[in-house]
Amino acid sequence: MHKSPATLALEKRRDQLTPHLVQLSKHAWLSVAEDVSNVGMIVGKDGIVLIDTGMIPDCAHRTLEKFREIAPADSLPIKAIIYTHGHGDHTGGSPVFCAEGDRPEIWARDNFGSEAAPFERAGLMPLFKARGAMQGGFQLPLEKRICNGIAPIRYPRAGGAVFSGKTGAVMPDHFFNGDSTSLIIAGVELWLFATPGETDDALSVWFPAEKVLFCGDDLYRSFPNVYPVRGTGNRDIPAWCSSLKLMTELEPDVLAPGHTDPFLGREAVHEVLSNYREALEYVYRKTIEGMNAGKTPDQLAEEVRLPEHLARLDCLTEFYGNVSWTVRNIFGSLVGWFDGNPLHLATSFTPREEARRILAMAGGEGALRRKARTALEQGDAPWAARLADHLLTLAPDKKEYLLLKAEALDALAESMFTATGRNYTLTTAQNLRKRAQNL
Ligand SMILES: [Zn+2]
The missing domain is CATH 1.25.40.880 (Alkyl sulfatase, dimerisation domain)
Incomplete structure (x- = not known):
C-alpha cells in the first residue's frame, strides 16, 4: 500500500527513537528512548543523581545497567531522584532505582501531581485511564503503532494509562515551593527552577558547573502538547512562555528534554528555546485575536497555522502536540463550551x-x-x-x-x-x- 506523508514522517521519527545513551557533559548523561521518558544521570563525588525514572520496570533495569557501566554502584549509590513533573511516564520506574540500595531522596515541586488531582477528586479516573490508553495505543497491535511521536512503543504491564504519577511510583519526600531552590547532592550543586508549562507542577534541573539544563516535558522534538486527547484542564501558555524565557536566560550549553534527543551546543539550545516560545506565543495571540473578533473554535482551528519558518522545523512538527487542538483548548479553557453559535444554545x-x-x-x-x-x-x-x-x-x-x-x-x-x-x-x-x- 502507498504510504502517506504522515506515516513516512512517523516511521522516520521511530528510527530516531531507538534506545541510546548520550553523554551531555563531563559528568552528565541521558538515557534516550529506552523507556517512554528519558532518564538523566549526574555523577557526583560520592553518588549519583537521577532526573526522572521512566515508566516501565524492565526499561528502568536496562537504564540502570547502562548507568552502572559508567558509575559503579558500590562507590556511587543513588543519592537522589528528581521528578520533573507528576506524569507517570517519568515516575513509574522509581521502584527499580529505589530498590538498589538505601532509599534516595526524592525531590519534586510542592504541587506535585496537580494536573491529575481535580480528576481524581471528581472520580473521573476511569475515563482518563480509558482515553489515556487509547491515545497511547496500548490496545493496538505493534504494526499499527509506529511510534508515539516523542516516545518509542512500550506496553505498560497493566495496560493502564500514564496520567497519574502516583500509580506504581515511589512518592517524593522532599519538596520545594517558590520559584527556585539550590541543593548540594553528592557534592554537586544543582538548582531546581519552577517552570510551569506542560504541567503546572513542572520543574527544571540546572547543573551550573557544566551548564546542562534538564527541562522535563516543557520542550521536546514536537509541537508542544498543549492538549492531550485523553483530556486535560488548562495548560497555561503565558506561564509556559515565561518558563522558556527563564531557560533561555540561563544560557545552557546543553538542553536535555524529557523525551527525544538532547540539544547540544549553546547556539542550538538558544535557537530551539526561541522557536518554541515564538510558536506558543503566536498560536496564543492569534487565537485570542480571533476570539475577540467573534470567531468560533471551529473557525479558529481551521485558520490558525504556524508560520512557515516555524512549521517546517522538526522540533515543531505536530508529532505529539497539535496546533488546532491547542487553539480549541485555549478557547475552551478561557470561555467554556459555548462557541458563540446560538444554534448550540x-x-x-x-x-x-x-x-x-x-x-x-x-x-x-x-x-x-x-x-x-x-x-x-x-x-x-x-x-x-x-x-x-x-x-x-x-x-x-x-x-x-x-x-x-x-x-x-x-x-x-x-x-x-x-x-x-x-x-x-x-x-x-x-x-x-x-x-x-x-x-
Ligand atoms: Zn512525558
Whole structure:
C-alpha cells in the first residue's frame, strides 16, 4: 500500500527513537528512548543523581545497567531522584532505582501531581485511564503503532494509562515551593527552577558547573502538547512562555528534554528555546485575536497555522502536540463550551434530528450509504466517517455501518501526523469492529 506523508514522517521519527545513551557533559548523561521518558544521570563525588525514572520496570533495569557501566554502584549509590513533573511516564520506574540500595531522596515541586488531582477528586479516573490508553495505543497491535511521536512503543504491564504519577511510583519526600531552590547532592550543586508549562507542577534541573539544563516535558522534538486527547484542564501558555524565557536566560550549553534527543551546543539550545516560545506565543495571540473578533473554535482551528519558518522545523512538527487542538483548548479553557453559535444554545435540535434530515436530503438510507462508500473509495475518509456517523445515529447497532465507520477511521488515521490522535482513531476503529463481531 502507498504510504502517506504522515506515516513516512512517523516511521522516520521511530528510527530516531531507538534506545541510546548520550553523554551531555563531563559528568552528565541521558538515557534516550529506552523507556517512554528519558532518564538523566549526574555523577557526583560520592553518588549519583537521577532526573526522572521512566515508566516501565524492565526499561528502568536496562537504564540502570547502562548507568552502572559508567558509575559503579558500590562507590556511587543513588543519592537522589528528581521528578520533573507528576506524569507517570517519568515516575513509574522509581521502584527499580529505589530498590538498589538505601532509599534516595526524592525531590519534586510542592504541587506535585496537580494536573491529575481535580480528576481524581471528581472520580473521573476511569475515563482518563480509558482515553489515556487509547491515545497511547496500548490496545493496538505493534504494526499499527509506529511510534508515539516523542516516545518509542512500550506496553505498560497493566495496560493502564500514564496520567497519574502516583500509580506504581515511589512518592517524593522532599519538596520545594517558590520559584527556585539550590541543593548540594553528592557534592554537586544543582538548582531546581519552577517552570510551569506542560504541567503546572513542572520543574527544571540546572547543573551550573557544566551548564546542562534538564527541562522535563516543557520542550521536546514536537509541537508542544498543549492538549492531550485523553483530556486535560488548562495548560497555561503565558506561564509556559515565561518558563522558556527563564531557560533561555540561563544560557545552557546543553538542553536535555524529557523525551527525544538532547540539544547540544549553546547556539542550538538558544535557537530551539526561541522557536518554541515564538510558536506558543503566536498560536496564543492569534487565537485570542480571533476570539475577540467573534470567531468560533471551529473557525479558529481551521485558520490558525504556524508560520512557515516555524512549521517546517522538526522540533515543531505536530508529532505529539497539535496546533488546532491547542487553539480549541485555549478557547475552551478561557470561555467554556459555548462557541458563540446560538444554534448550540437551543436544545431541541438533536443529532438524531439532523441525521434524519440529512438522510432524507440524500434520498434515503441506501443512497446515503452509497455516498459514504463512494467518498471512501475516492479517498475522502473524513466525509465518509461523517456520513457513517449519521447512519449510526439512526441505526447504532447495524453491523454494516459499524464496519463502514471503522474502515473510514482507519483511512483517516493514515493521514494523521499527531501520534496520539492517530492511536485514538485506530483504537476506535478496532473497538467498532469488535462491537460488529459481537452482534
Ligand atoms: Zn512525558
